[in-house]
Amino acid sequence: MAVFASSVLLATLLAACGDGSSTDQPALATPTAAPAAALPLDRFHYTASLTLREAGGGSEAGELFVSTSGDFQWPDRHSLTYTTDLGEGAIVRSVVIIDETAWFRQDGEPWRKTDRDDEQVADVLDVAFSAVRPDFLGGPEFEAVRANVRDLPSTEERVNDVTANHYRVGTEGRRFFESFLAADQAFENIENVRWELWLAKLGGWPVRLLVTGTFTSDVRMLDSLELEAPTLWELRIDVSRPNDPTLLVQSPDED
Numbered sequence: 001m002a003v004f005a006s007s008v009l010l011a012t013l014l015a016a017c018g019d020g021s022s023t024d025q026p027a028l029a030t031p032t033a034a035p036a037a038a039l040p041l042d043r044f045h046y047t048a049s050l051t052l053r054e055a056g057g058g059s060e061a062g063e064l065f066v067s068t069s070g071d072f073q074w075p076d077r078h079s080l081t082y083t084t085d086l087g088e089g090a091i092v093r094s095v096v097i098i099d100e101t102a103w104f105r106q107d108g109e110p111w112r113k114t115d116r117d118d119e120q121v122a123d124v125l126d127v128a129f130s131a132v133r134p135d136f137l138g139g140p141e142f143e144a145v146r147a148n149v150r151d152l153p154s155t156e157e158r159v160n161d162v163t164a165n166h167y168r169v170g171t172e173g174r175r176f177f178e179s180f181l182a183a184d185q186a187f188e189n190i191e192n193v194r195w196e197l198w199l200a201k202l203g204g205w206p207v208r209l210l211v212t213g214t215f216t217s218d219v220r221m222l223d224s225l226e227l228e229a230p231t232l233w234e235l236r237i238d239v240s241r242p243n244d245p246t247l248l249v250q251s252p253d254e255d
Contacts, residue, residue, distance in 0.1 A: 042074040045241040055230040072131040077249035082128040111252040160240040164198040211235040
């Protein structure tokens with residue numbers, strides 16, 4: 001249940017990244033045709049992490065950490081590691097996919113060769129936010145965010161060795177975010193939402209996404225995770241090594 005709930009939170013937060021518009025800015029743009037993905041790259045490395053931590057527990061504060069770290073090589077080579085740590089030790093599951101063939105291992109166990117329909121492989125792909133997903137950093141919602149955010153002021157920064165434009169959503173954007181999340185009972189007591197987006201100067205693809213907020217009172221989702229409010233959360237996604245020719249996704253047999 002805890003792993004499922006945290007994965008739902010990750011997916012919901014990604015889908016909910018609001019438009020950042022204010023009363024004197026253009027309305028949220030709706031692209032007529034969105035590409036299959038927001039990353040026009042043949043190869044890249046990525047990390048996506050979600051952290052929830054009790055704010056008032058001191059050294060005994062409960063904490064939950066979920067992350068996916070992976071590599072993609074066009075057209076259909078993936079290597080990813082999915083880690084969950086609920087405070088009682090981390091569980092690490094790794095998957096390599098080349099076309100329809102897959103390899104799986106958990107923690108330090110030997111690799112097991114199988115296929116994409118394998119139950120353990122499918123379970124990881126279902127909960128991990130990875131480039132295997134067809135909507136990974138893409139789809140209509142994210143394209144609308146990218147189209148609209150460019151109307152906001154930005155600063156040029158070097159992030160993940162990529163020159164990027166850094167956009168911060170202001171007060172109206174946070175209000176939009178909070179009102180969106182309020183439609184879900186799990187997020188009815190969430191405050192101080194802030195999100196930032198870094199888009200590559202060349203190509204406009206997302207280099208980094210950072211979202212933070214606070215659960216100010218106990219909700220059902222926190223109960224299922226055995227956490228008590230106030231609980232701080234942070235969602236962070238980083239993309240690096242764009243089109244790096246040395247980035248190779250190989251089978252464990254080749255390593």
